[in-house]
Amino acid sequence: MHGWLTRLRRALQPPARIADADWDALVASSALFARLDAADRLALRALAEWFLARKSFSAAGGHVLEPSHALAIAALACLPVLRLGHGALAGWREVIVYPGEFRVKREHHDEHSGVVTEGEDVLIGEAWERGPLILSWADVATDLAHPFDGFNVVAHEIAHKLDLLDGAMNGVPALPRSIARREWIEAMQAGYDRLVRAAERGRDTFIDPYATESADEYFAVVSELHFSDPAGLARAEPAVAALLARYYGGETA
Template sequence: MFGFRKRRRNRLRAQPLAESAWAMIDRNVPYIRQLSPTDRKELAGIVQVLLAEKYFEGCGGLEMTDEIRLTIAAQAAVLLLHRDTDYYPTLRSILVYPAAYIAASRLVQPDGTVIEGPQTRLGESWFRGSIVLSWSDVMNGARDPHDGRNVVFHEFAHQLDGETGAMDGAPALGAAARYQAWARVLGAEYTQLLAAVHTGHPSLIDRYGATNPAEFFAVVTE
């Protein structure tokens, strides 16, 4: 089973993206044009696998198109460059709304306050299942790589985080020494952000990252 899947993925990765597909990616995600030819080739192979293995569905009246699939898959592929990857193994479907949408929410704030009720959302990531995205915000994040906001990076970072079996701010790293170094660095930066939020001091990292270590990882990935 695993050998068949590996061979299938190798065949997919060997297929070049059509020129029309590259045109859509380069137009909508302009920073990808800056990748080296080698990285662009690797990214194209990852995109082919994601398009073949993940189900994309339009919601809220949005008609799914190749442009939407390619724009999302290309950004998700950036996070997998130069990694030994299983291509977001627990992710099955990517649901896309035209714009921000309303969903029920229970949010614990950094100060411990709990807020419940309808919430406007730009995206969601569910462990072992699906990602939900706002198409307008996908485009906003893709076209401006300098604003520190990218909903695709954010939600797919949660998927990387969850590959260890829990969304706790630590993606799969392999050796124990790597986890120790990760915990040391992330812990220090997370503590610094918490202090900034509690004291009202400015931070380059969005205060939403202080919600918990999982959100911190997703925010800094943006």
């Protein structure tokens, strides 16, 4: 009961205001924020305040988590929901930050042989269903310093969180009424299929071939590009780029 009351009080308590100096330092630190207009920066600041009040941050792997790190991650996590609202970030409460790449143990089940093998993946980000958002600070910092180079680990993982809102990680997030589910699936599937064919033929592709892993990874990778190289994405996959602009609410670069 005590834990429930604590959570209720936190939910009802207005978020603490981000200090002007801290916010100004963040905006000045990356062209990703500086390129936003005044109205969007104000909305992003309010969302980041909400995020910091509702999500808990913890360090792992020996990382020293600075308040500026939490603020930067909060702003990056809220950028994809600038038009969707903080309700799109519901259902989970924790952010775990490593200093750099981290290892995760996996089990792989071969459907044909039935053999189960164990291994480790080296990751820079991960999003668990109703669980934490896990990030490499080194990669977050690189994305802040070079925001338009085609990579954004926080946007990638938040895309997975958005994908999970309807209960299934399948590359189809909960969609606004302005986008029909069939329209989304047709455009994304066509883009995914083109990428798979190009990768199978050994062609160089603008979209990272990692996106061929699954439909959900394709959505996460093209979401990264929407925030970090929308012009490049529009050249490579105009229909996908246009759909993401409608979903996220426009280009940021």
